[in-house]
Amino acid sequence: MSPRRPALRGNPPALPLLFLDVDGPLIPFGGPSTRCPAGCATYLPPAGGPDDGMNPLLARVDPGLGPRLAATGCELVWATTWMDDANAYVAPWLGLPDLPVVLWPDETDEDVAERELTGLHWKTRPLVALAAGRPFAWVDDEITGADRAWMAAHHPAPALLHRVDPRDGLADADFAALAEWLDCLAE
Numbered sequence: 001m002s003p004r005r006p007a008l009r010g011n012p013p014a015l016p017l018l019f020l021d022v023d024g025p026l027i028p029f030g031g032p033s034t035r036c037p038a039g040c041a042t043y044l045p046p047a048g049g050p051d052d053g054m055n056p057l058l059a060r061v062d063p064g065l066g067p068r069l070a071a072t073g074c075e076l077v078w079a080t081t082w083m084d085d086a087n088a089y090v091a092p093w094l095g096l097p098d099l100p101v102v103l104w105p106d107e108t109d110e111d112v113a114e115r116e117l118t119g120l121h122w123k124t125r126p127l128v129a130l131a132a133g134r135p136f137a138w139v140d141d142e143i144t145g146a147d148r149a150w151m152a153a154h155h156p157a158p159a160l161l162h163r164v165d166p167r168d169g170l171a172d173a174d175f176a177a178l179a180e181w182l183d184c185l186a187e
Contacts, residue, residue, distance in 0.1 A: 016158075016185060017136035018074035018178075019102070019127055022082045022090055024141025024166035025174075026065065027057050058093055065170055066094030072178060077102060079127060079138065102130060119146040128155045135159065135185055137178055141166035158185055 023029065041062070069076055078086040078101045087098040105126055107115075114120055124147045127138055137160040148161050160181040164174050 014134055015073060015075040016182065017077055017131055017134055018069070018072060019077050019079035019136060019138040019140075020069070020099075021138075021140040021142075021164075022078070022080040022086055023057075025139050025164040025170050026090060026094075027060050028169035029057075029060070029166055055089060058089060060169070061090065061093050062169070063094055066096050068170075068175055069094070070096060072175075073182060074137065075100075077130075079123060079140070102126065118150070119144055120150050121147050124150055128159075131155065131157070131159070133157050137162060137181060139164050139170065139174065139178070 020026070041060070076096065076099045078090075078099050080086055080102075081104075082090065083101055083103075086101060090096075091098060102123075104123075107122060111122065111125070115122055121140075121142055121144065123138075123140070123142075127136070128151055133156055135158045139162050141164050143161045143163040151159050151161055158181075160178065162174060162177055162181075164170055
């Protein structure tokens, strides 16, 4: 763990970032798991929700995740291909305010070549750049060891790259891993 940087007097330290993917972590998909042997649970939309049944996948998002995410003590950021639709549809479903959205840069030929050679996820470089040395956690269903190794070599602050089982979405064990990491930051 790298040493903690001192905060400026009178300015609270910046909260750790929590980069959130939607498909997989918030919208479970795929076959049944041991936790959900009958398949994904479904939920009714919030009253007056903006979706009006337009996206049937939203019914898989557990609205109880919103308060749990808000209570993490992190600055929540959408890190998803949903882009602004995450604020239009997912945030109201979860009872969250509009969150910052990662604007993904266009991939260069070099990015594609590196990804094919190393297995580095296309989100890894942009998220590390956006974190700009701040502690961050990233929850996604596509994180691999290649992403963790690259981040460790290129990001000076603590980071948690946590893979969520896309069959279950964010579960108690995922929140426990995040809480443990946050506890380590506080020490």
